[in-house]
Amino acid sequence: MPTEDGDWPSLTTILNFRDAVRARLMKIYDDFDSGKVALTRKTGRYLVMALEHEGLHAETLLYMLLQRAGAGTIPPLGFAVPPWASLKASWDLIPPPRSATVTLGPATISLGHDDSEIGDESDTDLENHEFGWDNEHPRRTVNVGKFKISLRPVTNGELYTFYIGEGKDKIQLPASWIKEGDQILVSSHRIFSRNCWFIVGITGSDTLWPCFTGYRPGLARHRAL
Amino acid sequence: MSIYATIKGGRLPTEAELRLFYDNFENGYDGGANVGFRNWHPVPSVSYFYPPHFRSCDLFRATTGGERDQGKGTNGGVWEWTSTLLDSVEGYANSLIYPG
Numbered sequence: 001m002p003t004e005d006g007d008w009p010s011l012t013t014i015l016n017f018r019d020a021v022r023a024r025l026m027k028i029y030d031d032f033d034s035g036k037v038a039l040t041r042k043t044g045r046y047l048v049m050a051l052e053h054e055g056l057h058a059e060t061l062l063y064m065l066l067q068r069a070g071a072g073t074i075p076p077l078g079f080a081v082p083p084w085a086s087l088k089a090s091w092d093l094i095p096p097p098r099s100a101t102v103t104l105g106p107a108t109i110s111l112g113h114d115d116s117e118i119g120d121e122s123d124t125d126l127e128n129h130e131f132g133w134d135n136e137h138p139r140r141t142v143n144v145g146k147f148k149i150s151l152r153p154v155t156n157g158e159l160y161t162f163y164i165g166e167g168k169d170k171i172q173l174p175a176s177w178i179k180e181g182d183q184i185l186v187s188s189h190r191i192f193s194r195n196c197w198f199i200v201g202i203t204g205s206d207t208l209w210p211c212f213t214g215y216r217p218g219l220a221r222h223r224a225l
Numbered sequence: 226m227s228i229y230a231t232i233k234g235g236r237l238p239t240e241a242e243l244r245l246f247y248d249n250f251e252n253g254y255d256g257g258a259n260v261g262f263r264n265w266h267p268v269p270s271v272s273y274f275y276p277p278h279f280r281s282c283d284l285f286r287a288t289t290g291g292e293r294d295q296g297k298g299t300n301g302g303v304w305e306w307t308s309t310l311l312d313s314v315e316g317y318a319n320s321l322i323y324p325g
Binding site: 045065082087104105107109116134135142143150151153154167170171188206209210211215216 | 226228237239240241243250264265267268269302311314315318320321323
């Protein structure tokens, strides 16, 4: 990872690299069509991995943008500001679940799938194959006991009430919130808009959004407050 | 999030518990889930689309635990924590073409 700004590749270099990779990919697809190269489970895995990899990098870009919200970072060109007012109007009409929780189990469930990479050599059946990452293999059976679970994830509004109430001094500010003056804003709204009506705990349907936070962002009162 | 759950008298689910929950209550991308870069922001825990895919009926489509689709819905577009460590399972083999 470059530490000096001047050591980063230029935008042209990056775009040329992207174009070269895509041209190479398109050639592979052409070769499948012409019969020059066989589309096997192994070549399929490379292609799925390339696609998935690019998606993961886009996701990384998204969370980097969220983390830099309020620091002057602007959204990429071509991204329109979401129509917050009409979205809020529709979100406000969402009825709450009939009950807050549901009881499930006991049950036996299946996790993962059979997707051995070594099997690519012997099994050429591509049509019925499901690709994934190595840690999803193999399929395994797990017993789950009876348990009760919330139907909705914890929202910004719920965590804010907790943050200023019974959880005061026990949790730190979620990484997806930013403090500006006396207000706490939700970063994923902030990157799109300088208009600050999505203030945690005050107004806005972001109070209904699921809260992005760490597993245990606790006990750092001197850092957060 | 685990501190919140504990103080509220609960705990975070295990991976298997969360899987069982979503086997029952997730309606997927076609059902309006906020995945696959549908939005660059979270949404409330509900299914909906907006232009160019906008269909008014989708605004009221099932939230998780809502009245429609047997309570199926979406979590709003987040990865959820579980208490299960990401670890190799029996039979795990490191990918050879993507070592890291």
